Amino acid sequence: ADRDRVYTVGHGSAASLALRAGAELEQVKAIVAFNPITDIDGRISAFRRELRQIDRRAIVILRESSPLEHLLMLRTKPVFLFHSVADEAVPVAESARLALALKPGVDTSRVMIVPTGGHRPAMLEQGIPAALSWLDDLADPQPASHAAR
Template sequence: MSDMLFPGLRDFERKASPKNQVARMHQPLFLFQAKDDSKVPLATTERFVELLRETNPRVTFQTVETGDHYDAMIEQGIPAGIRWIKETMDSN
């Protein structure tokens, strides 16, 4: 149905999917997720992180217990990401 409304959308989604881009992701990466995320299952992210680490040892994955999808990102994920960026820049 979505391809009828937006021709080429399925092909774009497949090509743009992060899991189809893993081989190109060699830069340091920071991923963050709350364990109680109601939008993306933690197991899905953990599998993605494992896939990334097969070709990129510079992957940092941080979790927190609660905060769901949005609040955890705002309250804990963004500050953690900023700290990670500073630490990554300082080590180079």
């Protein structure tokens, strides 16, 4: 195993967990997040409307899972953030908000917003290939002199 190539990857709510794990675990070198949920309070409100009651401990756990709670550490690692404007499950505004919050982060981070594809198809067709290419570039960066040629 290559200890320099430990990454976390997730989609939707799992992307939020990938971001949290990547922020908290030193051995994680990069994070790939497809359509992450960042508006935890909005989700809690929706749960309350549907379930009428949520355990307070669950609310604490949900809030702690927000990538926005881990910005200081996230800004120290490369992050590939992908979202489709046509996502019907997670509004693209959630990734836009996270992208702005990560702005002072490392130079190798990348944000990719695509206009079509919905929640899952965009990730499969565009996001995964782009993320794999990004991870390859991280693993084998080209010197600036070669990139200019």
